[in-house]
Amino acid sequence: MIASDPAIPAFDKQDGQSDEARVEAAMRSFVSEFGVTTALHLESCVRCGLCAEACHFYVTTGDAKYTPVYKLEPFRRAYFREASPFAPLVRALGLVKKPGIVDLEQWQELIYDSCTMCGRCTLICPMGIDIAELVKEARHGMFKAGLLPDRLALMDRTARQWGSTATPGEDLPDILAEAGRSYGVDIPCDLDSADILVTAASAELSEHTKALADAAKILNRIGVKWTMHQGGFDASNIGFNNGDMELQERLTRALIDTAVRIGAKTVILPECGHAYGAARWEAAKWYGQALPVRIIHMTEFLDELIASGRIRVNRIGETATFHDPCQIVRRGGLEAAARRVLAALGFELIELKDHGVTGYCCGGGGGVVSNQRATTLRHKVFEMKQQQIEATGAKRFVTSCGQCRITFEMGARHAHWDKPTESLLELVADNLAG
Amino acid sequence: MDLLTFARGPALVVSLAVFVLGSLWHLAGVLLRPRMPDLSPARQGAPEKWLGALRAVKHGLWPRKEFGQAALGSTINGYVFHIGLALVFFGYAPHIAFIRRVIGLSWPALPDLVMYLAAGASIVSLLLALGSRLLNPVLGKISNLDDIITWAIVILPILTGMAVVAEPSAAVLSRDRVIYPVPLAIHLLTLELLLIWFPFGKLMHAFLFVFSRGATGLRFSHRGVEV
Ligand code: SF4
Numbered sequence: 001m002i003a004s005d006p007a008i009p010a011f012d013k014q015d016g017q018s019d020e021a022r023v024e025a026a027m028r029s030f031v032s033e034f035g036v037t038t039a040l041h042l043e044s045c046v047r048c049g050l051c052a053e054a055c056h057f058y059v060t061t062g063d064a065k066y067t068p069v070y071k072l073e074p075f076r077r078a079y080f081r082e083a084s085p086f087a088p089l090v091r092a093l094g095l096v097k098k099p100g101i102v103d104l105e106q107w108q109e110l111i112y113d114s115c116t117m118c119g120r121c122t123l124i125c126p127m128g129i130d131i132a133e134l135v136k137e138a139r140h141g142m143f144k145a146g147l148l149p150d151r152l153a154l155m156d157r158t159a160r161q162w163g164s165t166a167t168p169g170e171d172l173p174d175i176l177a178e179a180g181r182s183y184g185v186d187i188p189c190d191l192d193s194a195d196i197l198v199t200a201a202s203a204e205l206s207e208h209t210k211a212l213a214d215a216a217k218i219l220n221r222i223g224v225k226w227t228m229h230q231g232g233f234d235a236s237n238i239g240f241n242n243g244d245m246e247l248q249e250r251l252t253r254a255l256i257d258t259a260v261r262i263g264a265k266t267v268i269l270p271e272c273g274h275a276y277g278a279a280r281w282e283a284a285k286w287y288g289q290a291l292p293v294r295i296i297h298m299t300e301f302l303d304e305l306i307a308s309g310r311i312r313v314n315r316i317g318e319t320a321t322f323h324d325p326c327q328i329v330r331r332g333g334l335e336a337a338a339r340r341v342l343a344a345l346g347f348e349l350i351e352l353k354d355h356g357v358t359g360y361c362c363g364g365g366g367g368v369v370s371n372q373r374a375t376t377l378r379h380k381v382f383e384m385k386q387q388q389i390e391a392t393g394a395k396r397f398v399t400s401c402g403q404c405r406i407t408f409e410m411g412a413r414h415a416h417w418d419k420p421t422e423s424l425l426e427l428v429a430d431n432l433a434g
Numbered sequence: 435m436d437l438l439t440f441a442r443g444p445a446l447v448v449s450l451a452v453f454v455l456g457s458l459w460h461l462a463g464v465l466l467r468p469r470m471p472d473l474s475p476a477r478q479g480a481p482e483k484w485l486g487a488l489r490a491v492k493h494g495l496w497p498r499k500e501f502g503q504a505a506l507g508s509t510i511n512g513y514v515f516h517i518g519l520a521l522v523f524f525g526y527a528p529h530i531a532f533i534r535r536v537i538g539l540s541w542p543a544l545p546d547l548v549m550y551l552a553a554g555a556s557i558v559s560l561l562l563a564l565g566s567r568l569l570n571p572v573l574g575k576i577s578n579l580d581d582i583i584t585w586a587i588v589i590l591p592i593l594t595g596m597a598v599v600a601e602p603s604a605a606v607l608s609r610d611r612v613i614y615p616v617p618l619a620i621h622l623l624t625l626e627l628l629l630i631w632f633p634f635g636k637l638m639h640a641f642l643f644v645f646s647r648g649a650t651g652l653r654f655s656h657r658g659v660e661v
Pocket residue numbers: 044045046047048049050051052068069124125126127128129576
């Protein structure tokens with residue numbers, strides 16, 4: 001058994017498939033993933049083990065099972081048996097064992113609980129293997145086999161029904177009205193036509209509703225026609241994390257189709273890393289063609305508004321350090337944008353020891369934040385992040401992803417640490433000038 | 435047919451054929467797999483695709499300083515045996531004579547002393563690599579039979595080569611007959627074993643490395659990230 005806490009079972013099972021059917025479903029899905037880049041990445045590993053040194057789960061536990069490439073073992077075996085250039089030989093000679101149900105069950109922890117799909121290991125790998133992407137592809141098979149953590153499965157069912165893990169679309173007008181009232185701002189909802197469609201992260205629809213008001217405050221200030229919309233409102237694509245491709249496509253299409261229907265040219269994504277991964281880089285894949293709308297992350301949007309002078313911000317003039325959300329920076333390319341916004345806010349930025357593209361993950365990406373089984377692991381990563389943050393001596397701690405923020409808040413509660421994790425969007429909204 | 439004639443004749447032809455055809459089959463089998471075009475718009479200012487791929491290949495040559503000692507140690511050890519092997523294979527005078535006989539090309543040889551040092555360094559570094567493969571728990575988790583076979587198949591030609599080095603290469607080349615036919619045949623056969631194994635195991639990384647890193651470079655330079 002490979003559970004980090006022996007009291008907690010290492011795997012969950014959903015629906016009533018037989019074990020054989022689960023293995024077949026996983027294998028079929030794995031095989032469908034073996035395109036040229038995946039094949040290259042599975043083929044070229046030289047088993048040097050360096051990737052372990054980059055992974056926060058290995059670095060903070062020293063447990064060899066968290067070696068990134070090891071997390072791919074069933075997926076790797078499926079490749080060599082079914083799709084590699086010498087697959088018939090491999091099968092005939094029994095050179096690679098077919099993954100069985102026990103393998104899939106045991107690897108569930110490695111594929112879901114201990115990989116945040118952060119991509120840090122790719123930077124150390126001499127072969128440049130994109131393990132995060134391979135883990136995501138392996139999750140597609142695990143989902144088909146009904147082998148994901150129950151908590152994620154529950155969120156998946158909710159999102160399939162509601163189009164969001166937080167709330168059904170019908171409740172959106174009420175949530176927005178309430179947030180608008182609480183923070184004294186008008187939040188348009190369900191307009192028939194608008195230039196910009198603004199979307200939210202699940203957490204903003206429940207505990208972080210101030211973020212909705214903050215975005216509204218800025219958008220109202222620049223005088224554009226914008227709206228939020230029941231048709232497509234939650235951009236934190238849980239299908240992307242869970243490996244549920246059908247759901248990923250459905251949630252993606254909801255955003256794009258709604259934007260097209262109301263004539264919006266731009267979709268603004270919330271402060272959420274996986275929303276950015278799913279929509280900015282993968283939406284076109286599901287749409288089947290180049291998108292008719294521009295998809296932009298909140299950080300990029302703020303950066304552009306400040307650079308063009310459409311908004312001005314007051315200078316806070318304190319020291320700050322910044323956590324780089326993996327999907328937005330290392331896998332998204334927005335390292336400089338966040339720093340320009342921080343500079344505009346007058347922060348003296350003191351970088352974490354590991355920052356920018358080589359910054360460590362918060363420990364909660366890829367659905368790990370919602371997976372209670374991974375709590376102990378998350379806390380270990382938090383300890384390391386806390387040390388790095390404290391070592392800067394910076395007064396404020398800022399990030400630009402709601403999921404990272406929740407992960408830090410949960411870690412801080414556990415560690416009785418009183419430093420708040422601040423949102424870049426909130427800082428801009430609270431410090432709008434004139 | 436004596437062993438040396440066999441090693442220089444049919445065994446050489448067969449092993450070269452397996453090496454060339456097997457490697458081509460392997461590369462084609464991977465590179466001709468389905469390709470999913472990236473339809474997302476590139477980040478403004480992203481480099482040309484080929485440049486992004488090339489930069490990623492270049493970055494792979496040395497670990498980022500952020501990754502510190504662990505990455506550095508294993509990288510340096512890797513370079514020692516890669517460079518050592520290349521020097522011995524391409525720089526040793528009898529090897530150059532052998533290559534000239536087979537494909538008609540030749541180049542100036544390196545001094546014997548350099549060869550002995552390079553071979554010695556390669557052996558030490560291969561032993562270090564084996565030691566860490568057997569003792570390091572991370573490597574224990576991820577290693578498989580391919581690693582052990584490949585390790586043995588790489589070190590064998592060096593060891594059997596050392597066994598035939600009894601005199602300076604000038605003396606070897608000045609004679610028109612081989613005075614240690616059996617050890618030489620064995621040396622050649624171990625090289626041929628390496629050629630035969632090449633397409634089937636991890637030695638293929640010698641070709642795949644460029645494509646693997648290049649593919650990651652394409653994916654991330656499109657997003658405005660240098661990997
Ligand atoms: S660093 Fe890359 S090549 Fe080395 S073991 Fe990890 S995935 Fe394989």
